Amino acid sequence: MINYIVLGISAFFVVWGLIMGLVRGFNRSFLRLLLVVAALLAAWFLRHVFVDLLLKIKIQGQTIEEFLSGLLSGGAANVPESLSDLIFVIVRIFINVVCFMVLFIAFKFVGWAIIFPIMKLFVKKGAKKRALLGGIVGIIQGAVIAFAFCVPVNGLLIQANTLMTSLSDLKLDGNSVISAEVQNQVAEAGLDEYQDSVMCKIYTESGGWAYKMLTTVEDKEGDPISLDSAINAVRAVVKVTNSISANMDAISNSFSAGGGFSEEGKNALVDMLKTIGEVQDEELKDEAAKNILNTIIVSAAGMTGDGSEGSEGISLPEDFDITALDTGSAVDAVEALYDFNARVNDESKTEEEKQLTSDEAKAIVNGIAKNETLISAVVQENSLMPEVGEDDKAIIETELEMLKSEGEIDEATAEQVRKLLGIAAAGGAA
Helix, strand or coil: CHHHHHHHHHHHHHHHHHHHHHHHCHHHHHHHHHHHHHHHHHHHHHHHHHHHHHHCCEECCEEHHHHHHHHHHCCCCCCCHHHHHHHHHHHHHHHHHHHHHHHHHHHHHHHHHHHHHHHHHHCCCCCCCCHHHHHHHHHHHHHHHHHHHHHHHHHHHHHHHHHHHHHCCCEECCEECCCHHHHHHHHHHCHHHHHCCHHHHHHHHHHHHHHHHHCEEECCCCCEEEHHHHHHHHHHHHHHHHHHHHHHHHHHCCECCCCCECHHHHHHHHHHHHHHHHHHCCCCCCHHHHHHHHHHHHHHHHCCCCCCCCCCCCCCCCCCCHHHCCHHHHHHHHHHHHHHHHHHCCCCCCHHHHCCCHHHHHHHHHHHHHCHHHHHHHHCCCCCCCCCCHHHHHHHHHHHHHHHHCCCCCHHHHHHHHHHHCCCCCCCCC
């Protein structure tokens, strides 16, 4: 359905331009084309000025910007400020696009109203109006107008579809944020079908650069952020918070009193780490979007618990940086830890078979050291390993000393790794 609407709009502007070009002739059509291009450029360069003026208009003692910021935060204490800032950026981008299109229409008609009387004095209608050339210029004019309207609409449709797909996976208190009814309505609208259409590909290829510039604004700190990055940040938050919510109970309940964790806990922890790895590949090119994402995840992680004992959520430091994690090594560490735990608890294994190998120790120490902040927050006061012998401790200490000598970690991180593995520093008590 949407595909036919966009196709119809494009065809209308081009065909109407052809007809009017044949009627007007070359001279009048050419001047009309110049007017359209001038209106397009004026709308492009002045859109930010008009958006700023619009947001500063006061209504009942507060500006529209203040009203929207308060509305988006909802006055709720548990809504991270960075999340409301991100949503406001998205709203501002949409206002920016709408303002551009309205200004283009306004400048086109105002300009024509001013120029038309003047043009009548210098461009006379006559028999030799070169109708065919006028028709060709009219087609070009129609294509320019179609481009000005359909490129923004095309980009918004694509990103709206992407955003809706992401939000359809988000659940709060077990309920989908986007209801099944709304999801069905979106499906019936044909956004997926449109995204695969020829018209979508034409406007994406020809005007993608313009759309990206049109949908890039400055955040409250003055840093540029694009709609693409803002939506990627939303998608990343959805993935991470969903994964934490789905897996945290399984992780918390998997640790045994003597150290180590169950297969269910291992699978949950690996799933969460892999999800974070996927988020790292979301191509958040804007530094502003990365900073916003990190702040939101810190706040959202703390709210993943339900408040009951053992379900308090994850407490991450304020300077947490999800893009700095090495989730691949963390997954390797969890897998190695689980294999070691399984051998230790397997009564059919000999003491020699139960011993920690140097490869396992390397994977465990490297993976935990490079992701200590996240793993410490997830594991909390639990131990990742059962009680181990002096030989196993020595192997772990060897790997820690190697990382310290290479400058990869400091003593504070090494001590935190020991704590997570349930061992004391060399020479200390277990």
